[in-house]
Amino acid sequence: MMKWVNRMVTSILLILLVSIAGIVLSTKLTNGEPQIFGYQIKTVLSGSMEPTILTGSVIAVKSLDEAERSSLKAGDIITYLDEERLITHRISDVLATEQAVRYETKGDNNNSADLNPVLAENVIAKYEGFMIPYLGYLINFTQTANGSVLFMILPGVLMLGYSIVTIWKTIRELEKKQMAMK
Numbered sequence: 001m002m003k004w005v006n007r008m009v010t011s012i013l014l015i016l017l018v019s020i021a022g023i024v025l026s027t028k029l030t031n032g033e034p035q036i037f038g039y040q041i042k043t044v045l046s047g048s049m050e051p052t053i054l055t056g057s058v059i060a061v062k063s064l065d066e067a068e069r070s071s072l073k074a075g076d077i078i079t080y081l082d083e084e085r086l087i088t089h090r091i092s093d094v095l096a097t098e099q100a101v102r103y104e105t106k107g108d109n110n111n112s113a114d115l116n117p118v119l120a121e122n123v124i125a126k127y128e129g130f131m132i133p134y135l136g137y138l139i140n141f142t143q144t145a146n147g148s149v150l151f152m153i154l155p156g157v158l159m160l161g162y163s164i165v166t167i168w169k170t171i172r173e174l175e176k177k178q179m180a181m182k
Contacts, residue, residue, distance in 0.1 A: 017159055043136035056137040063124070076091045078126055
């Protein structure tokens with residue numbers, strides 16, 4: 001039973017350590033935009049899209065190229081850049097002219113459409129329906145000073161402490177075996 005618990009704890013700590021390292025590496029390589037299998041991970045900070053997307057959720061959005069940005073349709077949920085902040089809302093209407101494609105957007109929980117139509121070139125990504133509720137609160141906490149310490153240093157300290165205990169137990173067992181042989 002102890003061996004099974006030992007292996008389980010080791011596996012969980014190792015998976016946690018590798019996951020955190022992977023996310024940190026991905027974030028650094030993409031200039032702050034973590035990506036997993038081509039999907040960007042975004043935290044939803046407002047309730048404008050509830051109940052479709054809950055406040056504090058983490059969503060996966062698919063990056064779009066120029067052609068895809070111009071071919072979106074009403075009903076698609078997009079993430080777009082609006083004055084240096086990202087917003088995720090649903091397209092309510094497509095306004096296409098010879099010069100540009102613009103999208104009228106609205107949050108599902110809002111009473112009216114957004115004031116300014118979104119230029120296709122400002123669309124960053126499209127929501128693909130993947131959401132993890134409330135994980136965004138945890139991610140935002142990890143970006144604070146206390147959260148960084150807790151989630152970046154604590155797994156390493158736990159792994160180190162666990163390794164020391166395991167090595168100590170192994171040495172004790174070897175000493176017992178040597179004593180029994182004498």
